[in-house]
Amino acid sequence: xxxTIKEIATAxxxxxxxxxxxxxxxxxxxxGLTDAEVTGVLLCLDVTEQIIDEATAxxxxxxxxxxxLLFRPLKRITGSNYVERCVIKALANGISIYSAHTNLDNAHxxxxxxxxxxxxxxxxxxxVPKENSLLKLAxxxxxxxxxxxxxxxxxxxxxxIGNYDSCSYNIEGTGTFRAHEGCNPYCGSIGSIHNEAxxxxxxxxxxxxxxKAISALLKAHPYEEPAxxxxxxxxxxxxxxxxxxxxxEDECDEKSFLLNIKExxxxxxxxxxxxxxxxxxxxxxCGGAGASFASAALSSGADLYLTGEARYHELFxxxxxxxxxxIGHYESEQYTTEILHDIISHEYPDLPIxxxxxxxxxxxxx
Numbered sequence: 276x277x278x279t280i281k282e283i284a285t286a287x288x289x290x291x292x293x294x295x296x297x298x299x300x301x302x303x304x305x306x307g308l309t310d311a312e313v314t315g316v317l318l319c320l321d322v323t324e325q326i327i328d329e330a331t332a333x334x335x336x337x338x339x340x341x342x343x344l345l346f347r348p349l350k351r352i353t354g355s356n357y358v359e360r361c362v363i364k365a366l367a368n369g370i371s372i373y374s375a376h377t378n379l380d381n382a383h384x385x386x387x388x389x390x391x392x393x394x395x396x397x398x399x400x401x402x403v404p405k406e407n408s409l410l411k412l413a414x415x416x417x418x419x420x421x422x423x424x425x426x427x428x429x430x431x432x433x434x435x436i437g438n439y440d441s442c443s444y445n446i447e448g449t450g451t452f453r454a455h456e457g458c459n460p461y462c463g464s465i466g467s468i469h470n471e472a473x474x475x476x477x478x479x480x481x482x483x484x485x486x487k488a489i490s491a492l493l494k495a496h497p498y499e500e501p502a503x504x505x506x507x508x509x510x511x512x513x514x515x516x517x518x519x520x521x522x523x524e525d526e527c528d529e530k531s532f533l534l535n536i537k538e539x540x541x542x543x544x545x546x547x548x549x550x551x552x553x554x555x556x557x558x559x560x561c562g563g564a565g566a567s568f569a570s571a572a573l574s575s576g577a578d579l580y581l582t583g584e585a586r587y588h589e590l591f592x593x594x595x596x597x598x599x600x601x602i603g604h605y606e607s608e609q610y611t612t613e614i615l616h617d618i619i620s621h622e623y624p625d626l627p628i629x630x631x632x633x634x635x636x637x638x639x640x641x
Contacts (some may be wrong), residue, residue: 278623280337280371281309283316286622287339287375293381294483295515296404300377301343306362307371313629314335316619318612320605321635322372329631331368338365340387340612340621343374344395345561354640375615376578379407379518385563386611387519393539393610394558396521400557403518403571410485413477413504414492415450417462421474424491431488433480437513443478450502451570461497481512518568519577526554527599529579536600537580540609543640546601548594553594554600555579562607573597583607 284304296302315335319326322344330338331603344361354360365372380386383401411458412433415426425443428434434442449580450473454460463469480488492503527535533553537545558579559572566589572580573593580597583604590599612630619628 277312278378278431279373279637280304280307280313281371283313283337283339283619283623283635284309285375286618287373288378288458289472290618291375291379291385291543292481292483293378294374294481295381296378297381299346301346302374302376302378305343305372305374307337307373308367308404309324311336313626315629317629317631318633319631319633320609320611323633324357326631326635327361327364327368327370329633330370330532333627333629335627335629336370338349338370339615340374340584341379341608341615343376345479357464364503373486379611379614381515383514385403386608387517388559388561389610389614390562390607391521391558394536394560395524396519396558397524397604399519399521401516401518402561402575403568404513405515406509406511407491407507408515409508410480410482411506411508412480412488412492412503413475413506414496414501415475416471416496417450417474417498418447418474420495421445421476424492424495425476425478427491428476428478428480428488431480431491432484433488434477434485434524435514436479439509440496443476445473445477448473448475449484449615461499470560471506476597479508479510479584481515482509501584506526518565518571519557520557520577522557523555526556528573530581533600540602540606542606544600544603545637547588548599551595551598562611563604569597576613580609581607603636603638 316335317330451466559577560581564584566585
């Protein structure tokens with residue numbers, strides 16, 4: 276049975292929903308139509324003309340990258356730069372392009388978790404959790420339907436707190452209402468005040484799932500006019516956000532740990548701040564350009580902060596309190612294709628999938 280781009284996108288976005296992406300980003304389908312049938316998938320970090328040539332030679336019509344080809348709107352497509360040339364070549368060869376970027380960075384078990392696993396970190400958790408991204412939902416349900424409504428909400432994505440799911444709080448009480456002419460009440464009589472044993476169900480949900488949760492609630496609830504409330508919360512979303520922090524199984528001296536990083540990520544060079552003469556145990560990291568989260572790493576008690584890029588002057592602060600290691604943007608995120616491969620192959624094991632054999636790293640070391 277043929278697999279469509281929409282089905283591939285659905286699998287990816289189940290793991291890393293598009294609303295998790297940062298405001299500057301442009302993740303999702305870049306080029307192509309969602310109902311197109313997929314002949315094969317080529318995975319890469321960056322989309323270049325060589326990558327498109329490779330997909331064409333393989334007979335694959337879908338490229339999935341980590342970095343989006345299109346970050347900004349194009350005013351013209353004349354082939355004046357590599358982005359425009361890629362668009363022209365992709366369209367000419369019937370190739371679609373999909374990108375999973377900061378939504379995959381910010382997702383639970385996403386890019387930064389994967390980097391942490393490569394380094395053998397334990398007790399890995401989000402370094403900078405997302406804020407202003409959660410809602411509390413309270414709904415009043417007759418006792419007879421409380422379980423049905425709870426399950427509907429959980430299936431819609433409500434009730435996840437850290438590594439727990441199906442989380443809710445339930446209070447029994449009495450609801451009152453009077454149905455007017457023209458109503459079709461589940462219980463009670465037209466014109467009479469009715470008392471019903473009800474349960475107030477409270478649960479948590481991501482803001483982007485609000486419409487899905489309300490739709491599920493209304494479908495499962497027996498009342499003609501269910502009563503429910505939504506509240507914004509100031510809770511941090513601890514399972515989603517930027518960077519991660521964890522601990523090594525055993526302490527490691529600074530030089531040995533840096534050499535391990537260099538080998539693990541095949542880095543031509545590991546730039547680092549001066550040795551502090553202290554062992555490395557707690558490590559914070561963020562792939563790509565993650566220097567802006569270094570202060571959070573310091574506040575979290577990290578002995579070392581690993582990222583792909585950092586500006587020169589950013590490294591002067593707090594180097595006596597925490598080491599910095601910079602391995603390169605490409606090097607830090609190169610294994611993102613392994614996550615993409617696992618997601619797609621799990622859902623579509625018979626679909627041809629290949630990770631590019633081309634290094635798109637524009638930076639080389641002598």
